[in-house]
Amino acid sequence: MGKVPAVQRPIVRTFKARFQKEAIAHARAGGHSVIWERPSKARLVFPTPAPGDIHDFGAWAIYDMAMQRWTTPKTGPFRGLSFVWVPRDCHWIVKRRAERDSIHPAPTRAVAFDCTDCAACCRDNEVILLDEDHERLVAGGRADILKKPFARRGSDGRLVLTLMKNGRCHHLARDNKCKIYAVRPNACSEFPMGSECCLYAREDMLGLLDGAPATA
Ligand code: SF4
């Protein structure tokens, strides 16, 4: 872990609506705040993603719930922050994040996971190949990656990387290094270590809860 540069990830906390002020302070300090307006309505508040920052942890916390957009109020108590209303079928996700983070006292936490010790996101993960990937792979002399057995077209017409029978990506070497690292798909190069998607993959695949073994 020593050689991996650390990143500061947001700590997720839940707040009742009457503690909105504290929730806002937590988000302004870099954390993620889940404010329960009522038991069936939760707002996730987070620092506004910087334009063009493809690794922003707030944005990836939203992508992890299959959402793409957020609101950034220009006035009012949330001014300068961003938020989404958490879909009801994702309430368990934000509750789980807050439960995971309840042992961490500060609004953010430094993490440095070695991807070659992990490779959780290179397993059971359907990587979509975009037009940019197509162009890069062809230019890099690896057009073979766009064809069988390495890629297939899904029912929605999108080209995706295929997995081996054991669920590992075809391009994942035994030492967990990516065999096509220099030309790997955008979905791989943009996936941020320490993001909610990364934490979920590690928990789901490896039973690791932010570096510590998960408890039942
Ligand atoms: S899940 Fe996270 S730590 Fe593991 S390989 Fe992917 S980005 Fe790296």
Ligand code: SF4
């Ligand atoms: S292409 Fe490389 S980085 Fe992407 S999932 Fe496969 S092994 Fe992992």
